[in-house]
Amino acid sequence: MKVATWNVNSINVRLEHVLAWLDREQPDVLALQETKTRDDDFPAAALHAHGYTSIMSGQAGYNGVALVSRIAPSDVAHGIGGYVDEQKRVLGATYGDFRILSLYVPNGERPDSDKYLYKLGWFAALRNHLASELARHPRVLIAGDFNVAPEDRDVYDPAAWEGHVLCTPAERAALASIVELGLRDTFRLFEQPPSTYSWWDYRAGFFRRNRGLRIDLMLASGNLSQICTSCRIDREPRGWERPSDHAPVVAEFTTA
């Protein structure tokens, strides 16, 4: 089982990149974030022509998540149970015996902003939702843009980012409270090159100079982490013409 996550910063702008990447990588499931389109305008037909079925939870202009797969989804769940949110940020479905969620955590803007409070409240609601998912499903994989760099080694210049959104202690604690439900950061199950990131600002040649953050994660339940054989970040599409500012993250699992 090969699963990936990619914040595409508009699925319609990035469609050719996504199709080319799917053709090459052939993941079983790809979780998308920031699709930025209503469900009516989601390019499901183009993806279907490349062998992929789509389910999506989108809105005009902002946010939006989707799951595209070579396997049929079942038990599709939109949003966070019991939490009213107009912003489309969570989509879950079952693929075989894998429960997979595509997640787009709020950015938070600045620590003194209302959006930051929304982010922390959203994380608290997500924690309850994931506890329920873990109780209900034996194998859970949460794939998405978490908008938190878990540790200083996930930041190109930790001193410059100290206290900034994506790196504040409260955000890291919120992420840790999710992980403490019994999840593993699959990227850290393996030896990784230093200074490996998943997002680079469009400005200032940040990608060329590898000034990035690792904020796109795949968190696996304990039993899934035991059958995880690899997790890597594919920097290549970030270097293509007119790229997303995020790179895809890919994890593979053995299936008996």
Added chain:
DNA sequence: ATGGCCTGCAACGCAGGA
């Protein structure tokens, strides 16, 4: 040279991202 962008929506700038 420490700043340099990108998207959708609606409009000829804005909000929002990270």
